[in-house]
Amino acid sequence: MSADGRAQTATGDPLLRVRDLIVRFDSGRNVVYAVNGVSFDLEAGGALGLVGESGSGKSVTSLAILRLLPRPAAKIVTGEIRLGGRDLIRLSDREMRRLRGKEMSLVPQDPLSGLNPVLTIGEQVVETLRAHENMRRREARDRAAELLGTVGIPRPADQLDRYPHQFSGGMRQRVLIAIALALRPTLLIADEPTTALDVTVQAQVLELLHDLTAQRGTAILLISHDLGIMARMTRRIMVMYAGYVVESAPTAEIFARPAHPYTAGLLRSIPRVGDAGRPLTPIVGSPPESGRLPRGCPFAPRCAWALDVCWQEMPPLDPVDAVSYSGGPPPGGHLLACHNPVAADEVEGGRPLRPGFRPAPPPEDGLVAQGTT
Amino acid sequence: MTTPPPSASEPALLEVHDLRVHFPITRGVIFRRTVGQVHAVDGLSLKLATAETVGLVGESGSGKTTLGRAIVGLLPPTSGTILFRGQPFSGRGTARNQAGRSQLQMVFQDPTASLDPRWRAGASIAEPLRVNHIGTRAERRERVSELLEVVGLSPVHARRYPHELSGGQRQRVGLARALALNPAVIVADEAVSALDVSIRAQVINLLQQLQDELKLSYLFIAHDLAVVRHLSNRVAVMYLGQIVEQATAADLYSDARHPYTVSLLSAVPVPDPLVEAGRQRIVLPGDPPNPASPPPGCRFHTRCWLRERLGNPERCAAEEPAHQHVSASHTAACHYAHEVPENVRLSTVGPTAEPAP
Numbered sequence: 001m002s003a004d005g006r007a008q009t010a011t012g013d014p015l016l017r018v019r020d021l022i023v024r025f026d027s028g029r030n031v032v033y034a035v036n037g038v039s040f041d042l043e044a045g046g047a048l049g050l051v052g053e054s055g056s057g058k059s060v061t062s063l064a065i066l067r068l069l070p071r072p073a074a075k076i077v078t079g080e081i082r083l084g085g086r087d088l089i090r091l092s093d094r095e096m097r098r099l100r101g102k103e104m105s106l107v108p109q110d111p112l113s114g115l116n117p118v119l120t121i122g123e124q125v126v127e128t129l130r131a132h133e134n135m136r137r138r139e140a141r142d143r144a145a146e147l148l149g150t151v152g153i154p155r156p157a158d159q160l161d162r163y164p165h166q167f168s169g170g171m172r173q174r175v176l177i178a179i180a181l182a183l184r185p186t187l188l189i190a191d192e193p194t195t196a197l198d199v200t201v202q203a204q205v206l207e208l209l210h211d212l213t214a215q216r217g218t219a220i221l222l223i224s225h226d227l228g229i230m231a232r233m234t235r236r237i238m239v240m241y242a243g244y245v246v247e248s249a250p251t252a253e254i255f256a257r258p259a260h261p262y263t264a265g266l267l268r269s270i271p272r273v274g275d276a277g278r279p280l281t282p283i284v285g286s287p288p289e290s291g292r293l294p295r296g297c298p299f300a301p302r303c304a305w306a307l308d309v310c311w312q313e314m315p316p317l318d319p320v321d322a323v324s325y326s327g328g329p330p331p332g333g334h335l336l337a338c339h340n341p342v343a344a345d346e347v348e349g350g351r352p353l354r355p356g357f358r359p360a361p362p363p364e365d366g367l368v369a370q371g372t373t
Numbered sequence: 374m375t376t377p378p379p380s381a382s383e384p385a386l387l388e389v390h391d392l393r394v395h396f397p398i399t400r401g402v403i404f405r406r407t408v409g410q411v412h413a414v415d416g417l418s419l420k421l422a423t424a425e426t427v428g429l430v431g432e433s434g435s436g437k438t439t440l441g442r443a444i445v446g447l448l449p450p451t452s453g454t455i456l457f458r459g460q461p462f463s464g465r466g467t468a469r470n471q472a473g474r475s476q477l478q479m480v481f482q483d484p485t486a487s488l489d490p491r492w493r494a495g496a497s498i499a500e501p502l503r504v505n506h507i508g509t510r511a512e513r514r515e516r517v518s519e520l521l522e523v524v525g526l527s528p529v530h531a532r533r534y535p536h537e538l539s540g541g542q543r544q545r546v547g548l549a550r551a552l553a554l555n556p557a558v559i560v561a562d563e564a565v566s567a568l569d570v571s572i573r574a575q576v577i578n579l580l581q582q583l584q585d586e587l588k589l590s591y592l593f594i595a596h597d598l599a600v601v602r603h604l605s606n607r608v609a610v611m612y613l614g615q616i617v618e619q620a621t622a623a624d625l626y627s628d629a630r631h632p633y634t635v636s637l638l639s640a641v642p643v644p645d646p647l648v649e650a651g652r653q654r655i656v657l658p659g660d661p662p663n664p665a666s667p668p669p670g671c672r673f674h675t676r677c678w679l680r681e682r683l684g685n686p687e688r689c690a691a692e693e694p695a696h697q698h699v700s701a702s703h704t705a706a707c708h709y710a711h712e713v714p715e716n717v718r719l720s721t722v723g724p725t726a727e728p729a730p
Contacts, residue, residue: 053570054569168660170660171660198661199598200636200637201660203639203640204657207656226642228599228641231648252647255644255647268574269574270599271602272599280574282572282573282574284575287569
């Protein structure tokens with residue numbers, strides 16, 4: 001709540017600063033660029049959402065930040081990832097291990113694979129505590145019980161000796177949140193933290209994540225494809241497509257005034273309670289296969305707003321023209337990578353309204369396979 | 374439980390009456406003995422009219438998939454009846470049933486798992502025709518091309534293997550296979566849940582278009598309440614093997630009366646930050662109870678926020694609630710269905726009163 005004000009007044013470095021991150025997967029036979037030059041900042045105590053469909057590079061971005069990319073297939077080609085001023089890319093594995101868990105941690109998507117099935121819950125929480133802090137076993141166990149209590153696990157002391165399979169999905173996710181927050185990290189990365197859970201349990205877990213991060217001033221990088229969760233949990237949203245950030249703006253701004261055709265398309269693709277029965281306006285086609293990107297904007301083949309230039313050149317991520325806002329640009333800025341943005345009156349219908357406008361057809365030479373040629 | 378009333382004067386195409394599907398819990402290997410029963414579906418009645426979509430929502434373990442499978446004959450019911458066009462339908466192997474069976478088809482959640490990875494898409498789509506000895510090889514090939522076009526693919530896709538298709542295309546193949554025998558009813562079990570947002574919208578529109586063209590009836594099983602609302606004429610909410618509330622989609626979402634429905638609606642994040650900021654949320658404690666030993670009385674009473682507000686009346690724990698009529702087409706199985714405060718009913722869904730332009 002107060003972090004909004006902080007975000008605007010902060011003059012120093014942001015907590016997390018990512019610049020021009022490029023991640024490449026090389027399977028020997030083909031090369032895929034999963035992240036194509038991603039840049040963003042996350043201030044201390046902030047809440048940033050990463051939205052995108054499968055293959056958009058959102059999980060790879062988060063794994064790159066944690067330096068947990070699968071080796072040797074994936075490689076950070078270039079880029080800078082700074083957490084509290086330190087460049088993570090230059091740290092040794094040993095230094096990274098010291099950092100993970102203590103300064104930044106991850107709540108993974110699948111609570112079952114996030115826990116070790118042959119260790120008790122207590123052992124797993126104690127392990128995290130003792131890996132980073134000089135703590136006696138006894139002391140760590142007491143601390144572990146206390147932590148399980150904070151995430152709302154009933155009778156925490158009795159649960160320490162139970163195994164993951166004895167817990168429900170929601171309870172397991174609470175354990176993972178307890179482990180992730182055990183050492184009060186400054187950054188929490190949550191990758192689809194509730195996708196595996198039922199709605200009522202999802203509501204519990206979201207509330208818990210929200211309350212704990214707000215209380216402790218933990219910054220959260222939330223990855224999800226669910227725009228409802230984004231609306232509830234984040235203050236800023238970054239939309240990714242085919243490894244590029246295509247739009248980034250304060251949450252309210254993204255929903256009220258999406259400027260990228262993909263963002264507008266996503267919003268028109270989800271049924272809303274208010275307009276039942278009306279056909280949705282889906283985005284045509286499917287996301288590009290990684291490794292088969294067009295030369296210009298990767299969204300051009302599906303875009304109703306495409307111009308000729310879109311097939312040739314990927315637009316840079318620039319601030320949206322401030323003139324179009326009556327009250328000046330929104331705090332944090334509205335960034336957009338698009339040659340032909342969606343106008344305010346076109347958002348609702350989800351298609352261009354300019355008379356006679358037709359999307360530019362692909363050029364003669366068509367798609368250019370990226371990386372393979 | 375009493376049977377909810379027929380939705381309208383229209384005769385039901387499919388009628389499920391007091392259906393129970395129990396699974397035995399066994400112990401031991403040599404001396405296998407049954408030590409309990411999971412009451413996956415426990416006394417459930419439902420009607421589906423021609424060209425109607427009934428949405429079925431509930432959390433995992435509520436029995437919605439079991440119900441869907443029992444209806445298409447993939448699971449034998451423990452008791453109860455399923456009537457299709459007024460005839461009893463059991464799904465099990467007599468010749469007469471076979472004909473009825475082809476009229477009830479299913480589309481599964483995970484199109485990767487429901488297609489054989491070693492079969493070309495065309496072979497999967499033709500399988501129902503082959504099994505039922507319909508047409509010659511050439512006629513079947515013709516029909517496959519036709520079906521592919523119906524679901525928005527092209528005949529060239531018949532030659533593709535599942536791994537050569539995208540998730541959305543695979544789900545379209547699954548749909549084409551379900552349509553091969555010209556069914557009257559399609560049970561869609563989380564059919565769009567595994568798809569990406571932009572692809573999901575395409576498949577949702579396709580489902581609606583097919584319904585208009587072919588007069589299909591859908592039993593649409595999903596946990597995504599917004600999608601269910603979008604597609605359904607009526608919605609039934611399941612909790613631990615039973616329907617707790619049933620109404621037209623518009624009524625259910627604007628005037629929910631069962632405390633479980635209210636909390637489900639309030640739990641779903643709304644993709645609108647203004648609505649999200651102003652909503653009241655009811656967060657249920659705990660997890661759904663084990664369906665092997667459902668709580669006595671009202672099955673929801675252990676997690677019920679309304680019961681708590683009313684000072685935990687004994688009746689909830691002692692007596693199983695019957696369906697009460699809220700209106701002619703709206704029933705809720707709660708002793709205190711009329712006690713759900715109006716401000717709660719409205720605030721859970723947020724200010725959605727703005728009319729669609």
